[in-house]
Amino acid sequence: MQVTMRQMLEAGVHFGHQTRFWNPKMAPYIFGHRNKIHIVNLEKTVVMFNDALKEVRKISAKKGNILFVATKRQAREIIREEAMRAGSPFVDHRWLGGMLTNFKTVQLSIKRLKELEAMIEDGSIEKVSKKEGLVLRRELEKLERSLGGIKDMQGLPSAIFVIDVGYQKGTVTEAQKLGIPVIGVVDTNHSPLGVDYIIPGNDDSSQAIRLYARGVADAILEGREQALNDLTEQVAEKAA
Template sequence: MATRTFCQTFAGVSRRQFSKAPSFYSRSITSARPVLNAETTETTTTEAKITVESLVPPVESLKKTPIRRTVAPEAITPYNISIAKLLAAGLHLGHSTSLWEPATLPFIFGTREGISIINLEHTLVYLRRACNVAREIALRGGSILFVGTRPGFQDLTIDAARQCDGFHVSSKWIPGTLTNAHQVLGRHAAPDPENPGRIPKTYKPHLIVLLNPLENKIAISEAQLNKIPVIAITDTDYDPRLVTYPIPANDDAIRGVELIAKVISSAAKDGAFRRKQLLDQKEKETKFSRNHRR
């Protein structure tokens, strides 16, 4: 009897559940159909709106977006100079083999089509040595004179001298500028305010940077008499033993000569800046010691 009632109750529960289930699933399916129809209608409308003109971006947007960023060129200094930059400036091209000076043999890499090729490894070493000399002289408070009298060298000579607060000779080297300075430069010197009748005092440079030594042999001889060191660009047709610090390179390329002048000038500027820092530090130390004594 009990089993019969249990079976009747179980059958009733199962019938209620299965009778409700179809209504649930049918309700969910019927509610999902309109959504699917809406999506299909939207996709069909968007596909109909797509044209060739809509795929191509407007011309105004292309003009506003930069295609390439311009990078400022890096300033050339004695610390980032390399053989590639010397090669790009044309400093490896020497003169014809008919004008070859035998003393330049250690600096020559070889010959090509009758032209001597300078080894830029030696050029880089001698250029760095010249930069160290210019830096030390500026660090000790010395004056530097840039000489470039060849046509086309005037502007770069003046710019190099102004960069390191030096002096320049860009037109012509007057004979006697160093050996007879009172007669040549005395009229351009400022008179003594305490004694105007006294001969104006002239000064001599502590270093000469010669950009075209072949046309300034008189300047080299006067520097030797006054024991002034000379940094000069020596090509394959000039004896490098006549100057104190030679730089084996092409002295005809304006771009290469400008590169060497800028590098030496930046080295001298660095030395002058370090000198100023040392003087300021020394002055601060003296002031501190005076205040401490009080």
């Protein structure tokens, strides 16, 4: 499914930041300005976003996984919801340095998270002292908040989808080091450098954030469905 310019207009994707905060590297994607606010050229955004979604479908059809990342307040809940709907990993609380570049260490923390979850599930946490139980529950809460969204991620992601590349600069830098493609929403006050699939547009409006996240989640589901259909056809051909 493609996203239309009308949907983008309704979501306020075209409203950039105040002109005095602009990043000149975003000049090719700016249409003009109104009341000291930059206006994003949606004719470019609609093409670039749909190109990004095409890549997401392709990755998903090949059984790749897309990591959703948005830790700023107005994006957290939306990102979590859409990533979960697509059965994708996500980071919605705080980006911990080394989450990608030091993934082996992160996996040890995930292992600990799963151990604590198992203790609660099988009731063994009740066998320790009340004080120790409280400490363990707090540890679990902290780990769940930081790593809960990636606890089922077996290895590094095939690509990363980021809302607000300025806010998630650490994420983009780590992905670049590892050669992981970045699909990123870039507002007029940030640099698009390091982003492989640029989506020029508003990164603050919850409506715009919902549009981007829903589009990516839909593309992931469509890619999986396509792979399943292809497999069914292959099986049918062999049986014929």
